[in-house]
Amino acid sequence: MRSELDLELVSLTKRYGQTVAVDAITHLFHAGTYACLLGPSGCGKSSTLRMIAGHESVTDGNILLGGRDISYLPPAKRGTAMMFQNYALFPHLTVLDNVAFSLRMKGVDAPTRRARAAEMLELVEMTGLSDRLPAQLSGGQQQRVALARALITDPQVLLLDEPLSALDPFLRVRMRGELKRLQRELGITFIHVTHGQDEALALADEIVVMNDARIEQSGPTRDVFDAPKTAFVAQFLGSHNVIALPEGKIAVRSDELRLTAPDGARLQGRVTGVEYQGTHVALRAMIGGEQEVTALLTDKDFFGQPKDLGEAVGLDWDRKAAHALSA
Template structure:
């Protein structure tokens, strides 16, 4: 595997008749990065991934990998591999046969492809299950088999289409750690589509936030989270409040909100919901002219000075905790 090929989207566009699913987006993925395409359903993220893979045609623009235009190459000639949301394992083939299938299609001899498949299964800790059928595997085991099958072609870029969505919450967290570990060990670029903010923040070195067929904001994950540029990004990433003040529209992190009893605070509010979440308490308040504002309090801070539903409170923040939004 070659960890030195940058992936670039240049004015990439996808139209379905009169509908523009992806509208002239451009982005440069650094080689060897874990990137997440993040956004709500219908924003264009899956169409973008499928164009990179070669499973959707490009209407306009280009996709380059290592400076080579791969926009119109068949999937097998691109240097990419895709792991599908439903894993798409052949039910009548063993795990080893599933993993080796693409090599069989390439005409690789049986002994070589079995040896390569066993290497990949060792990489994803599935050696003991090589002779099982997919129906005899758990969801997490099926995911590992699908990963091994995608990686056997030695891609420069691995594309993942909501790979954790079929797993239960506990397994999803465990598999996040395994995906990140695998990406670091291999050193290749992962491009992972998700609508889950927690998933993207946990996994990605870079996030690309999409909305209405365009890239709303992209960059290093922490930089985007700490300084969302638009109200959409602030709200979609979660953990931010968007409030209108005399000085303009501001984003303020929920954990920077301070709850006081004073009505002289920047925002007067009325408590509408309180959720105990173990290490912290999420307090939601209705404030004038806004929908809702949330404050994230440590459990100790909340229970040292508990509040009730319907109680009037003040909400405040340090000056440096807020920043202006473009829209």
């Protein structure tokens, strides 16, 4: 069912000379969804985000927000706001004035815009640092200021271009929780570009996997993860093995592979790597056809019957764990 705040891309295309960066993609983002555009570098995800924001021109196709064509409107008139990867804070302005800047440009009086900026800083838990300059903030604090500055315009859609890439791993995990909390609290659509599979799985209600300027697969996050349709999606999302069998190509999750005796096993192979990951052990094996697969075993299962490099192993899985793949 459609909402008046849905965002729809219709045959959206971006060309740079002869290069096609985004190739006629069509997708409907339902209002209030946390969606991640996911894919490798150069797949077209950032160009797509920048076209939605109005920071990149549309070559062909349309962008509709609530049924209104916003394809050729300036960024400030679209009902979207963008948080940039580098945060782009003004170094000479205080935190409060950075957040209030867009209202200042719209001619909002000083008391009103400062009060509104203070509300936004409270939302991102930065109230006590309103008088500081950006250089006096940590990376995580700068990110919160950038978020508050994007949200002060009351956007219907918030666009985030790899917002966590500059943060250390510990802070990245914490800020994922903050982004999810904010999206739930505000109830607006978040569209978040990332090449990190873990980030997308942790945050998104829906993922849109892009490859070579097109959408390879989209849908609810768990559905796409559990049932990838192509070899690219299975391998890019990780945790899946793509196995070519005589009857066709399949994907099997790494945690669904189990070790058995080599004799009579569905597949036979030799151990090529063992990586201890705390709660799990990732065991890699080379099988027929020079294919390498990974089995993710609990530490208890592995160390109960440890395997050495070069050792012969059998591999099996439940029939329901395998998904047929298209080309």
